[in-house]
Amino acid sequence: MSEQNKGIGAHLGGHLRENGMLMALVAIVVFFLIIVRVFEGVDFLSAQNITNLFLQNSYVIIMALGMLLVIVAGHIDLSVGSVVGFVGAFAAVLTVNLHWPVWAVVPACLGLGLLIGAAQGYWVAYWRVPSFIVTLAGMLVFRGATMWLLAGQNIGPFPKTFQSLSTGFIPDVFGVDKPNMTALALVTLSALVIVAMGWRARMRDAEFGIEPEPGAVFVARNLIVSAALIFVGYKLASFRGLPNVVVILTVLTVLYAFFTEKVTTGRRIYALGGNEKAAKLSGIKTERLVFLTFCNMGVLAALAGMIVAARLNSSTPKAGVGFELDVIAAVFIGGASMSGGVGKILGAVVGALIMGVMNNGMSIMGIGIDYQQMIKGLVLLAAVIFDVYNKSK
Amino acid sequence: MTALLEMRGISKVFPGVRALDNVSLTVEPGEIHAICGENGAGKSTLMKVLSGVYPHGSYEGEIIYDGQPLACRNIRDSEDRGIIIIHQELALVPLLSIAENLFLGNEVAKRGIINWAEAFQRTGALLKKVGLDEVPTTKVEKLGVGKQQLIEIAKALAKDVRLLILDEPTAALQENDSQKLLDLMLELKAQGVTQIIISHKLNEIGRVADRITVIRDGATVSTLDKAEISEDRIIRDMVGRDMAHRYPDRSPHIGDVLMEVQGWNVWHPDQKDRQMIKDAAFHVKKGEIVGIAGLMGAGRTELAMSLFGKSYGRGISGTVTMGGKVADTSTVAKAIDAGLAYVTEDRKVLGLVLDEPIVRNITLANLLGVSKNGVLSQRRETQVAEEYRKAMNIRTPGVMQKVVNLSGGNQQKVVLSKWLFTDPQVLILDEPTRGIDVGAKFEIYGIMNELAAQGRGVVMISSEMPELLGMCDRIYVMNEGRIVGELSRAEASQERIMALILQSEGKAA
Numbered sequence: 001m002s003e004q005n006k007g008i009g010a011h012l013g014g015h016l017r018e019n020g021m022l023m024a025l026v027a028i029v030v031f032f033l034i035i036v037r038v039f040e041g042v043d044f045l046s047a048q049n050i051t052n053l054f055l056q057n058s059y060v061i062i063m064a065l066g067m068l069l070v071i072v073a074g075h076i077d078l079s080v081g082s083v084v085g086f087v088g089a090f091a092a093v094l095t096v097n098l099h100w101p102v103w104a105v106v107p108a109c110l111g112l113g114l115l116i117g118a119a120q121g122y123w124v125a126y127w128r129v130p131s132f133i134v135t136l137a138g139m140l141v142f143r144g145a146t147m148w149l150l151a152g153q154n155i156g157p158f159p160k161t162f163q164s165l166s167t168g169f170i171p172d173v174f175g176v177d178k179p180n181m182t183a184l185a186l187v188t189l190s191a192l193v194i195v196a197m198g199w200r201a202r203m204r205d206a207e208f209g210i211e212p213e214p215g216a217v218f219v220a221r222n223l224i225v226s227a228a229l230i231f232v233g234y235k236l237a238s239f240r241g242l243p244n245v246v247v248i249l250t251v252l253t254v255l256y257a258f259f260t261e262k263v264t265t266g267r268r269i270y271a272l273g274g275n276e277k278a279a280k281l282s283g284i285k286t287e288r289l290v291f292l293t294f295c296n297m298g299v300l301a302a303l304a305g306m307i308v309a310a311r312l313n314s315s316t317p318k319a320g321v322g323f324e325l326d327v328i329a330a331v332f333i334g335g336a337s338m339s340g341g342v343g344k345i346l347g348a349v350v351g352a353l354i355m356g357v358m359n360n361g362m363s364i365m366g367i368g369i370d371y372q373q374m375i376k377g378l379v380l381l382a383a384v385i386f387d388v389y390n391k392s393k
Numbered sequence: 394m395t396a397l398l399e400m401r402g403i404s405k406v407f408p409g410v411r412a413l414d415n416v417s418l419t420v421e422p423g424e425i426h427a428i429c430g431e432n433g434a435g436k437s438t439l440m441k442v443l444s445g446v447y448p449h450g451s452y453e454g455e456i457i458y459d460g461q462p463l464a465c466r467n468i469r470d471s472e473d474r475g476i477i478i479i480h481q482e483l484a485l486v487p488l489l490s491i492a493e494n495l496f497l498g499n500e501v502a503k504r505g506i507i508n509w510a511e512a513f514q515r516t517g518a519l520l521k522k523v524g525l526d527e528v529p530t531t532k533v534e535k536l537g538v539g540k541q542q543l544i545e546i547a548k549a550l551a552k553d554v555r556l557l558i559l560d561e562p563t564a565a566l567q568e569n570d571s572q573k574l575l576d577l578m579l580e581l582k583a584q585g586v587t588q589i590i591i592s593h594k595l596n597e598i599g600r601v602a603d604r605i606t607v608i609r610d611g612a613t614v615s616t617l618d619k620a621e622i623s624e625d626r627i628i629r630d631m632v633g634r635d636m637a638h639r640y641p642d643r644s645p646h647i648g649d650v651l652m653e654v655q656g657w658n659v660w661h662p663d664q665k666d667r668q669m670i671k672d673a674a675f676h677v678k679k680g681e682i683v684g685i686a687g688l689m690g691a692g693r694t695e696l697a698m699s700l701f702g703k704s705y706g707r708g709i710s711g712t713v714t715m716g717g718k719v720a721d722t723s724t725v726a727k728a729i730d731a732g733l734a735y736v737t738e739d740r741k742v743l744g745l746v747l748d749e750p751i752v753r754n755i756t757l758a759n760l761l762g763v764s765k766n767g768v769l770s771q772r773r774e775t776q777v778a779e780e781y782r783k784a785m786n787i788r789t790p791g792v793m794q795k796v797v798n799l800s801g802g803n804q805q806k807v808v809l810s811k812w813l814f815t816d817p818q819v820l821i822l823d824e825p826t827r828g829i830d831v832g833a834k835f836e837i838y839g840i841m842n843e844l845a846a847q848g849r850g851v852v853m854i855s856s857e858m859p860e861l862l863g864m865c866d867r868i869y870v871m872n873e874g875r876i877v878g879e880l881s882r883a884e885a886s887q888e889r890i891m892a893l894i895l896q897s898e899g900k901a902a
Contacts (some may be wrong), residue, residue: 281702
């Protein structure tokens, strides 16, 4: 084996988790692409299915962003599924029953989410009640509150403007429409930005003598990511354009990735989760940070609640049941540690996509919900065992 | 008369440290044998060898117990032979009852079914033996520390103890509880239980011990009979050692008073009527290294942590003046702003985020110094870390290395870097060289001298007296939460520090 190859092997070994999940996602997509083509005669990566994939899973990704922070801080939030239901019901009452305009409903719902997050975070942060207990209580309370608010009925349909939160598409500013040039331009631009940022980080590492990843790995990873992005973008553009949800998702992901990696407050959350006592003795206000992560989770759960309601075009007492488990699973599949202090935003997003792709692929193949649950459970277990095994090595 | 226990030529080596070097110990049946020595002299290590915490084969030398060689693989083996150790930190389960604790792991049971009637009966008998008037179903958490200590002894008696080892049994006890415990020891002796007591409270040793073995630097210095026991003799044996050239040279330039603490009082965070720091007052000057000496439990760490953003204790009162102005040190952030830094005793639990890289640990206490409008500059961060890596000689392949992979000395340098990056006026270093090999110790001393030379004030808390004598311009002596004396460099000696501690013993109240 040549020196260079050995370097690549060693590097991949050292960064198995980071690149591993991305490779797993690609592998799963390819797997379904073949299986679905062979057995069902359908194109898994058709424009319509890609659009569906995002629409169906947007809420998991959005909440995974907040859940990652909660879990990195060393806590857990079990209430998000119920909060999704409750905020959806609240939105339905405001829009359908009280005829509030959308521009008033959205901030009202986000505000409600903030309040819920603050109410739970208060007990966790300042009274040191275990977050598992507080949010388990929240899960029951807000599920009950959802049923009470809806009086056991479905409320709907929503006006078009509200529905567009989830089902709307970005119009083509260039007026070409098919393929949607705006979509293509945006996607190409983001691919370029990702490559440029990666290159800059690489240069900086070299400057400080930090051992960079082997050039081949860098090129390969960027090629795969850019190609995937442009491919998805092209497919979406040739269908109905960029869904609003995808834009929200992308913007939020970038924001949160920036927050966790570049902002002092984000850094402090990692220190808090890694060693709370040391963080405290370094002058970090650990209580307030915990409180804020829960507030943030509440807001994101509220956003997800509105998107779910808009997609279903009605609010039901059952909306959001079990979502918390999907979200938490996504974060752990993405490499976060149960004990806190470890985890990345992009990992959580990839984790959510893995869950989403599996849901979608298995549904197309007509696999029953019973098998789906079992398979998803085993995937979660396998991902975490993989982590533990790597650590103990 | 043949000895009950004979440990011959015991040596135990940890990576980089020779903790025990050819130690011998003979314990006669029916005696109370005291082991004394400074913190870190190797007393506890010796007892861990005896009780099987360090299994047979991990040390050199031989142990003859009751006429046969003893080769314990674990604590269970030594307990089966009737050797029971009661550690300084009590090993009781607070939420279980007295009876449940007494027979934990040793239940009065047949085929796994517990016979509670018999267990309670035996509990009653055991409690009587140790002179405790409590109901067997009382939860252990309801008892005070003194009574819990007695429960530990009862637990040992429940296992048919033949050789009872007590590691600093009175360290956490009040005066009258201590007396009760010592009485009980004498009574057990009368019943034929051989005992080893580890203690540095010389008055207690004088009261109960038949013979004393003094250990210093991991080696036996002397074994004294009752007739030979005197405080002077013990102190001389405990501390007498050569100190030449273990500390880097330095010529101090001492300036004005930098920090002054007055009337500092702190209460225990849980036990409301226990005062941990009593009316403490001290000061540090520019360019000065000030030591705080004292035995374990004297309140040194509590003093430091309560000063640093009220990180310990309740009901804190007193004033801190920095550079002539009253400083607000009520939260850690404010204390840092006031120019204070505290390097903790336990760097792994309190000082470092072990799973994060060196660079992130160094900048943690001063993220504002590497960010603009809340956005971190990784370029600046890495520069800072590199500067400290060079200045402190942190040995690592790179600053992205996780600190968990560093040696103790290098970890300590990372912690020091973190605090230096906050540019403090006064650094409080709590046991800065604990668990660090000799070479790294010398480097840390050098860094401390450098800090003083920069005009900062350094407060050094240490249990190793030679280190304090070698490094400090002035030494405060603490005991039982009070500052009981102050010695200049010229006045200070191990004998005088010990004497100040012993003279203040029990006078507090």
